Amino acid sequence: MATRHARTAARIMISPAVLLLLGWMLVPLSMTVYFSFLRYNLLMPGMEEWTGWLNYEFFLTDPAFFDAIGNTLMLVGGVLLITIVGGVLLALLLDQPFWGQGVVRVLVIAPFFVMPTVSALVWKNMFMNPVSGLFAHAAKAVGLAPFDFLAHAPLLSIILIVAWQWLPFATLILLTALQSLDSEQLEAAEMDGANPLNRFVFIMLPHLARAITVVILIQTIFLLSIFAEILVTTNGGPGTASTNLTFLVYAQSLLQFDVGGGSAGGVIAIILANIVAIFLMRMIGKNLET
Amino acid sequence: MGQIVLKQITKSFGTVHVIPCLDLEIDDGEFVVFVGPSGCGKSTLLRLIAGLEDVSSGHIEIDGRDATAVPPAKRGLAMVFQSYALYPHMSVRNNIAFPLRMAGLDKAARSARVEAAAKILNLTDYLDRRPGQLSGGQRQRVAIGRAIVREPAAFLFDEPLSNLDAALRVSMRQEITELHQSLKTTMIYVTHDQVEAMTMADKIVVLNAGRIEQVGTPLALYATPANVFVAGFIGSPRMNLIDGAEAARHGAATLGIRPEHLALSRDDGAWKGVVGLSEHLGSDTFFRVTVDGVGSLTVRQSGEVDVKRGDTVFLTPSAPHLHRFAATGEAMR
Numbered sequence: 001m002a003t004r005h006a007r008t009a010a011r012i013m014i015s016p017a018v019l020l021l022l023g024w025m026l027v028p029l030s031m032t033v034y035f036s037f038l039r040y041n042l043l044m045p046g047m048e049e050w051t052g053w054l055n056y057e058f059f060l061t062d063p064a065f066f067d068a069i070g071n072t073l074m075l076v077g078g079v080l081l082i083t084i085v086g087g088v089l090l091a092l093l094l095d096q097p098f099w100g101q102g103v104v105r106v107l108v109i110a111p112f113f114v115m116p117t118v119s120a121l122v123w124k125n126m127f128m129n130p131v132s133g134l135f136a137h138a139a140k141a142v143g144l145a146p147f148d149f150l151a152h153a154p155l156l157s158i159i160l161i162v163a164w165q166w167l168p169f170a171t172l173i174l175l176t177a178l179q180s181l182d183s184e185q186l187e188a189a190e191m192d193g194a195n196p197l198n199r200f201v202f203i204m205l206p207h208l209a210r211a212i213t214v215v216i217l218i219q220t221i222f223l224l225s226i227f228a229e230i231l232v233t234t235n236g237g238p239g240t241a242s243t244n245l246t247f248l249v250y251a252q253s254l255l256q257f258d259v260g261g262g263s264a265g266g267v268i269a270i271i272l273a274n275i276v277a278i279f280l281m282r283m284i285g286k287n288l289e290t
Numbered sequence: 291m292g293q294i295v296l297k298q299i300t301k302s303f304g305t306v307h308v309i310p311c312l313d314l315e316i317d318d319g320e321f322v323v324f325v326g327p328s329g330c331g332k333s334t335l336l337r338l339i340a341g342l343e344d345v346s347s348g349h350i351e352i353d354g355r356d357a358t359a360v361p362p363a364k365r366g367l368a369m370v371f372q373s374y375a376l377y378p379h380m381s382v383r384n385n386i387a388f389p390l391r392m393a394g395l396d397k398a399a400r401s402a403r404v405e406a407a408a409k410i411l412n413l414t415d416y417l418d419r420r421p422g423q424l425s426g427g428q429r430q431r432v433a434i435g436r437a438i439v440r441e442p443a444a445f446l447f448d449e450p451l452s453n454l455d456a457a458l459r460v461s462m463r464q465e466i467t468e469l470h471q472s473l474k475t476t477m478i479y480v481t482h483d484q485v486e487a488m489t490m491a492d493k494i495v496v497l498n499a500g501r502i503e504q505v506g507t508p509l510a511l512y513a514t515p516a517n518v519f520v521a522g523f524i525g526s527p528r529m530n531l532i533d534g535a536e537a538a539r540h541g542a543a544t545l546g547i548r549p550e551h552l553a554l555s556r557d558d559g560a561w562k563g564v565v566g567l568s569e570h571l572g573s574d575t576f577f578r579v580t581v582d583g584v585g586s587l588t589v590r591q592s593g594e595v596d597v598k599r600g601d602t603v604f605l606t607p608s609a610p611h612l613h614r615f616a617a618t619g620e621a622m623r
Contacts, residue, residue, distance in 0.1 A: 187342050188375035192389035192436070193363035202388070206379040 559604030
C-alpha cells in the first residue's frame with residue numbers, strides 16, 4: 001500500500017465487504033432496538049404503538065429474568081469448570097505414550113462433531129430417560145430407584161450434556177499446549193527434586209495458563225447463547241429451572257408472541273454479553289502479555 | 291565428595307544398542323569432558339549418570355554408594371541443559387530458588403543462598419527479571435546458578451555453550467573453568483567441540499559409537515592418540531592421515547602427521563607437492579598441498595610464508611612426530 005493510488009484502490013476493493021457486513025449487523029440490531037420500544041404482539045397485528053421503556057420495565061422486573069441470569073451464569077460456570085478440569089486431566093492422560101494413541105485421540109474429538117440437537121436428544125432419550133435410559137437401567141441393576149434427571153435436576157443435566165460436547169474442544173487445545181512444553185524443563189524440575197505433583201503445579205499448569213484463558217474466552221462466547229440443548233430437552237422447565245437468557249428471549253417473543261418484550265430482552269442480553277466480554281478481554285490481555 | 295564410577299554400563303533403546311559396555315572412573319574434583327561426534331552416545335551417558343534414563347545393565351556408584359536405582363533428585367547431581375530449561379513464568383530469583391523450595395528450605399535460607407549464587411555469577415541486578423528478558427549468556431548463568439545453589443556432588447553440563455555465539459562461547463568457557471577452580475566440585479561436561487574439550491578438561495573421554503576410544507589429559511590425547519579415530523578427532527586442523535604405499539614404507543597401515551609437524555621448503559624434502567588452497571590467519575598460515583602418491587596434506591606454518599597457489603614445494607615430516615597405526619586402527623609404538 002505504498003502509493004496513494006494503491007490505498008484508494010484498496011478502499012474501493014474492500015468497501016463492498018464492509019458495507020455488506022455493516023448492513024448485516026446494523027439492520028437487525030436497529031430493528032431490534034426499534035421493536036423493543038413498541039407494544040408489538042403477534043396476536044394483535046397492526047396494533048403496534050410506541051410504549052417507551054415499558055417493555056424494558058416489564059422484562060427487568062419479571063422474576064423469570066433473574067432466574068434466567070442465575071441459570072445462565074450457572075450454566076457457563078459449570079460447563080467451564082467441568083471442561084477445564086476434565087480437559088487438563090484428559091490432556092495429561094492423552095499426552096502419555098500408549099498403544100493406539102492416534103485412534104483414541106480421534107475418538108476423543110468425536111463428540112464435537114455431533115450436532116447439539118442430536119447429542120441432547122441422545123442424552124435425553126438414551127441415557128437420562130427414567131424408564132428406558134441407560135442410567136435408569138444401571139440404577140435398577142444395583143437396586144436403586146431410577147432418577148429422573150431432566151425433571152429433578154434439569155440445569156445440572158443440561159450442564160452435563162453441554163460439558164460433554166465441549167470437553168473435546170478443551171482437551172484438544174490443552175493437549176496441543178501440553179505437547180509444546182519443553183521436555184527439558186520437566187527433566188530440569190525432576191533433577192531439582194520436584195515430584196510429579198510439584199511438576200504439574202509449578203511447571204505444567206503455568207505453561208497451560210495461556211491455553212486455559214483461550215478456552216475460557218471461546219467457550220464463554222458460545223456458552224452464553226446455549227439454546228438448542230434446552231429446547232429439545234427441558235423446554236426451559238420445569239418452571240424456569242433451566243431457562244437461560246437466550247431461552248427467555250425466545251419464550252417471550254415466540255411462545256408469548258410478545259415481540260416487543262423479546263426485543264427488549266435481546267438488547268439487555270447484548271449489553272450483558274458485552275460486559276462479560278470486557279472482563280474477559282482484560283483477563284486475556286493480562287495473561288497473553290508475557 | 292563427587293566420585294563417580296560406572297561399572298559395565300549398557301544402554302539399549304529397543305534393539306538399538308547405544309552404549310554396548312562401558313567402564314569409567316571419575317575422581318572427585320575432576321573436570322571431565324565427554325567428547326565425540328554427534329550420535330556417539332555422550333549425551334545418553336550423561337543422562338544415565340543424571341538418572342534421567344535407566345541403565346539397561348551395570349552399576350553407577352556415586353561416592354562409593356550404588357546409585358543405579360536412586361531417582362535423579364536424590365543423586366546429589368545438578369544438570370545444566372542445552373536449552374538451559376529455565377522456567378519461563380518464574381523470575382530469575384524463583385528459578386534459582388526452585389530446587390531449594392522443592393527441598394523444603396524456608397524463605398530466609400532460600401534468599402540467602404540465592405543472593406550468594408547471584409553474586410558469584412554477577413546476576414544480582416537481574417534477579418527480578420524473567421528469563422525471556424535476558425540475553426543468552428545471562429540465561430546460561432541463571433541455569434548454572436540453579437545448579438550451584440543445590441551444592442551438588444557433581445555438575446553435569448549437556449552441551450551448554452552450543453546456543454551461544456562464538457565470542458560469548460569463549461568467555462563462558464573461561465567463566466565455567468574459573469567456576470570449577472573456585473568450587474573444586476566434580477564437573478562432567480558433554481560437547482562435540484574438541485576445542486572446548488581441549489581448553490577446559492582435566493581429563494577427556496573420547497567416545498565413538500558408545501565405546502570409549504581413549505581417556506586421558508588433553509595433551510596426552512594430542513601427543514599420543516591411541517587410535518586413528520582419536521588422532522583424527524582431536525586437534526584442529528585435523529591430523530593428516532595417509533594410507534597406502536607411503537604408510538607401508540613406514541611399516542604401518544595408516545600414517546598420521548599433524549599439520550605443524552610438516553616442514554615446508556622450496557628446495558628439497560621428502561615429499562614433492564603442489565600448493566592448492568591457502569588460509570591466512572595472520573598468526574598462522576594453512577596450506578593444502580597435493581603430493582603424488584600420498585594425497586592432500588594440510589601444512590601449518592607460523593606467520594606469513596610467501597608461497598602461492600600452484601607453487602611446487604617440498605614437505606618433510608618430523609620423524610619423532612609420525613604416528614603409525616595398524617590395520618585395526620590401533621597405534622603402533
